[in-house]
Amino acid sequence: MSECPAAPPAGETLDPTSGSAGRARLTAVSSLGGPPGRAGEGSQGLAPAAPLMRSQTRSFDGCGGLSRLDKDDDPDRGAGLYEAVVFQDTSQLTELGWLERVEMIARLEARLAGLKAEAVTGFDDEMHGVSADLGHRHPEPGDRQAAPGERRWHGGELRSVSDEIGLALNLHRSAATRRIHSSWELVHNFPATQHALIEGVLTERAAFTLVAELSVLSNLDDLRAAEAAVLDWARRHPLQGIKQFARAEAARRDPAATDKAHDRAHNERSVRMVSTDFGTAELIHTQDAVDAAAVMTSLSRAAIRSRRNGDPRSLDQLRADIALARLLPRSRHTPTPSSSSTATPSTRTPTAPASPTTAPARTRPSAPTPSPAPTGPAPASAPTPSPAPTGPAPASAPTSAPAPAPAPAPAPAPAPAPAPAPALAPPPAPAFDAGDEDGCEWTETETGADAVIVIHASGAELAALLTGQVGTGGQVEAHGPIPQGSLRKHLVKAISRTMLPDLPHADAPYAGTPGSRIELRVTDQEPPGDPNRYTPSAATDRYVRWRDQVCQFPGCNRPAEYTDLDHRVAFAAGGRTTAANLHCLCRHHHRLKHEGNWQIHHNPDGTYSWTSPTGRRYRGPDEPHKATDP
Structure with missing residues (x-):
């Protein structure tokens, strides 16, 4: 991403013995017959080393043998292994040789990850200064030093370490901030873990996992003991279980550490969108594990019920569609008699005769028997709804409902239920039960901002769409390009909802009247304005x-x-x-x-x-x- 190659001047030779042992090996590639000028490109102060000649790498052909160069406490920090991997002749490798090559490349990646963490931390330490995130625009006396990754005042200028590291590593600023913080923790507080990473004992992911799990320990002695125990375990076990072992080790030494880690993770909860392929994106919702499990269970129940009712979509598709319908804002929708007669008989019919005092069949043990009115549809006796009942009730009109009131007086035990009960709407379900099983009655009013989806398209793309030609699609804000078929679908959807609001929409069977709007903007024609005025029109x-x-x-x-x-x-x-x-x-x-x-x-x-x-x-x-x- 950087455009500033900084190759050393031609003819300049550095002493192979100068600098550290690790640096003395990193620029030896150009002396081994590789492309000229590539070794020092973009680097400063790196010294060449005594090369491992290509002829020496032939002993690593065939079945491999690279692992002989992967030594513990290697003074060259893997430089010899790197050269052997680069110049190995792979034309005669067997399956054993290929597998060993993959393993040695992974060890080299671990060594480089340790050096990268060291470099990131060194840059942050070098850019020392007072914090620029204290609520005032300019530095003031008594301001504290900037934390790792924090904006700071350095040399009279506002500096953002996370932006500069993010651009160097091709990371977003927030991801770069997390990388700076974890690298700083690794280098300054977990030196044994950093050494194991540079030696290739740990992978980058395992090292940062160890740092994240053990950083909740506040006592330095406990921290060092736990780190030693986890590293000893890592040398004898597969690294896939290092997270669970480190978490258990931290909890054993400090029982409150688990709660501290949970609170820290819960404070970082978020919702973010990650663009994927072909006009799709992932919506990632990080939440408490128990709440997330409850949401997943609710979606699965609704999806399974829809499948039982004949919906051809898969469970994954149903869960995704139901979740989308629940998240988007919706206006209140009262089912018509025709729609309720076709949608509810198999899903909302009570299993036993219902009465105003009978609790629903599915209730929580701790929930009170009478459920509040706002949580579900209005009762049949409420004066505000329309005179027509929710279900088909041709025999009894709502105005005659008070008449049977004296009837229960002669009968002390209300064993036989009245016949008109099925004509009444089912009792309101508890809030947790709304839409859990069928996903067909989500008609409550949702609060929140209106959802507006903006699609940008050029005049040429719209002309191709309207004339039936093949062309590119458009751009969705906060996502990116979409294909022409997706542009056509959403354009038709926007037009139908604007000009034909009463038309049923097959794309939203769960949402009633969706509250999202789709706007199409043609963005290739600049409007006129006054260039001599500071504020734009x-x-x-x-x-x-x-x-x-x-x-x-x-x-x-x-x-x-x-x-x-x-x-x-x-x-x-x-x-x-x-x-x-x-x-x-x-x-x-x-x-x-x-x-x-x-x-x-x-x-x-x-x-x-x-x-x-x-x-x-x-x-x-x-x-x-x-x-x-x-």
Whole structure:
């Protein structure tokens, strides 16, 4: 991602014995007959080492033998193994040789992961300064030192360690912050674990798992003892069980550690979307395990009931569709007599004659017998509903319901139930039971913001869609490209719900009247505006947000709806208020541009690059949607 190759000057030779043993081996590839100039590209201060010649690697052909170079406490830190792997002739390897090669590459990855954690921590330590996340814009006397990964004031500039590490590792800023924190913990608080990682005893995942599970121990002696016990276990067992063993070890030494770890994990609960393939995405909801299990059980019950009623979809498809219908906001929908007569007889008919005082068949032991009115459909005796009852009741009208009241007086034991009972609506179910089994009665009003899905498409793409030509699709905000078939489906859905609101929608059988709206925006025509005015017009503001969709800092995906509009070339420096000179920046990266010495450069191909305070250049995002011929 970086555009700043920093190859050492031609002809410069460094002493093979200088520096540490590990560094003395990393740039020896160019001396072994590899591509010239590649060894030192993008690196500084790395010394070449005495090479392992290619002829020596022939002894590792055939059945392998690479494991002989994987030594404990190797002073070269795996440099000899790396060279042997790079120059091994794989044309004659047997299955044993290939398997050994895979294992040795994994050991090298572990060694590099340990060195990477060391480098990440070294950069964070080098960028020392006071925290910039204390609620005031500029540093003040008495401010504390910045925590690992935190924004800070360094050399009079606002610096974001997580942004610079994230761009170097191709990580989002939040993921880079977590990586910095875990690397700092590994290097400073778990030196034995870091040594085991560099030696290839642990994998990167196992090492960071150990750090995460044992970092809840506050006593240093307990921490060191637990770390030694887990590392000893790791040398004798498969690493797949290291998480459970480390967690048990922490709980044994500090019984409160489990609660502390649970609270920490619960405080990090979130909902996030991860784009996948072909116009789909994963919605990841991190929640308490018991609550998540309850949600999964509820979805499975509803899916199984639908399958029993003849729904052809698989259980996974049903769970996904039911969850989507429950999450999207819905307006109140009262079933009509025709719809209730076809949807409810096999699912909501009580198994025993119901009366106003009879509890539902499925109730929690701790739940009170009378359920409150707002949790389910209104009772038949309520004055607000329409005169027509929910179920088919041609024999008894609602106005005659009070008449049978004196009838129970002669009969002290109400053993025989009245015949008109099936004509009444079933008693309201408890809140936890709503939609648990059939998913056909989710008609309660949902609170929350209206869900708006925005699809960006060019005029050429819409023309291809309307004329039946094959073309590209569009762009969904916060997701990315979708194929033409998906654009057609959602365009038809938006038009039908806007112009034909009473048309039943087969795509939402569980949601009644869905509360989500789909907007289609054509974003390849710039509106007119006044370039000599500092504040953009409403049309220009809207167009730039539609065009950019997200913050334009490299790697940031903050939606444009929550960003600031910034002049690429400052208005005071001659920049004009045009769509070409405006872009969206989230507040964090807007401050970083003006107070952190980040520079923007226009590239010949129309894109932009950002230069960090360290001088490294990173390419910004391409224009999210360009008009293309179908």
